[in-house]
Amino acid sequence: MTDEALTFQYATAEQQRETVTLGMWAFLATEVLFFGALIAAYFNYRIWFGAEFIAAARMTKVVFGTINTAVLLTSSACMAMAVGSFESGRRRGPVLWLTATALLGLAFIGIKSVEYYLEYQEHLVPALNFDVHQHGGIAEIFFIFYFCATGLHALHLLIGICLVSWLAIWIGTGRIDRSGSTTRLIGLYWHFVDIVWIFLFPLIYLAGRSG
Amino acid sequence: MSGRGILRCWGALMLLLALTTGLAFVPLGPAQLGVSLAIACTKALLVLLLFMELKASSGLVRVFAAAGFFWLLIMIGLTSADYTHRTDQRVPVDTVR
Numbered sequence: 001m002t003d004e005a006l007t008f009q010y011a012t013a014e015q016q017r018e019t020v021t022l023g024m025w026a027f028l029a030t031e032v033l034f035f036g037a038l039i040a041a042y043f044n045y046r047i048w049f050g051a052e053f054i055a056a057a058r059m060t061k062v063v064f065g066t067i068n069t070a071v072l073l074t075s076s077a078c079m080a081m082a083v084g085s086f087e088s089g090r091r092r093g094p095v096l097w098l099t100a101t102a103l104l105g106l107a108f109i110g111i112k113s114v115e116y117y118l119e120y121q122e123h124l125v126p127a128l129n130f131d132v133h134q135h136g137g138i139a140e141i142f143f144i145f146y147f148c149a150t151g152l153h154a155l156h157l158l159i160g161i162c163l164v165s166w167l168a169i170w171i172g173t174g175r176i177d178r179s180g181s182t183t184r185l186i187g188l189y190w191h192f193v194d195i196v197w198i199f200l201f202p203l204i205y206l207a208g209r210s211g
Numbered sequence: 212m213s214g215r216g217i218l219r220c221w222g223a224l225m226l227l228l229a230l231t232t233g234l235a236f237v238p239l240g241p242a243q244l245g246v247s248l249a250i251a252c253t254k255a256l257l258v259l260l261l262f263m264e265l266k267a268s269s270g271l272v273r274v275f276a277a278a279g280f281f282w283l284l285i286m287i288g289l290t291s292a293d294y295t296h297r298t299d300q301r302v303p304v305d306t307v308r
Contacts, residue, residue, distance in 0.1 A: 028279065029282075032283055036279075036287065043291050043294075062235075076262055077262070080261075084217065202247035202251050203247075206235035
């Protein structure tokens with residue numbers, strides 16, 4: 001892993017650090033395009049179906065969405081604190097900040113689950129119980145997008161929660177090299193998942209609110 | 212990044228979240244999407260530059276980070292241009308069922 005001391009192919013620790021960071025960004029670029037394709041689909045639907053598509057967005061739960069955005073942004077701040085604390089050589093600090101990050105991530109998933117449950121009760125889940133006579137076919141297309149986008153985002157967040165919990169245990173038991181990049185790279189992943197949500201939030205929850 | 216810097220960045224993100232949520236309920240007409248996306252881009256830039264430390268990174272790392280978003284702009288730009296300029300009638304979804 002990246003946490004071993006200088007490996008043979010690198011001249012300096014700084015070069016190794018920059019290389020692993022570049023590798024992570026290359027991976028994140030593929031993730032940008034992965035979620036980007038979904039967002040491109042959203043724009044096409046929005047252009048194509050216009051007002052009816054935007055009206056469907058009003059059926060989402062804006063209070064839940066806003067609270068969840070605040071939760072996720074706060075978790076990112078905790079993650080940044082964890083990385084800063086780790087790189088200044090502390091052990092207890094990063095473990096506490098990482099625990100806070102993972103708990104906020106779990107809170108996000110919890111709130112999202114309640115939201116999904118309410119949408120199930122309102123017959124808004126395509127392929128399960130979508131009431132097309134009540135809500136209309138274009139609303140169904142919106143909710144297919146909604147469940148794909150938020151579901152894939154939640155899956156990424158769950159992976160992030162696992163990584164952060166694992167990292168907290170490893171730092172707590174002293175199994176991570178201080179000069180390594182693992183903490184910083186997991187931080188990059190976590191912040192990326194946050195950025196995806198920053199864009200999903202206005203597209204899903206804020207569209208058509210003033211109409 | 213210093214703890215104080217992280218706190219300031221978090222405060223700015225929260226203010227922007229309040230701003231974008233508030234503005235969503237103000238009738239801005241067609242400008243609505245542009246305004247909410249501009250605020251989202253500002254929030255994303257704060258996270259990218261400060262939390263993800265791109266501000267302190269080398270040019271090479273920044274180019275790698277920008278590449279994904281650059282290709283995304285091409286993808287969204289070209290597909291949206293296509294859909295915006297189609298003149299044929301769309302099939303009404305509700306009548307196909």
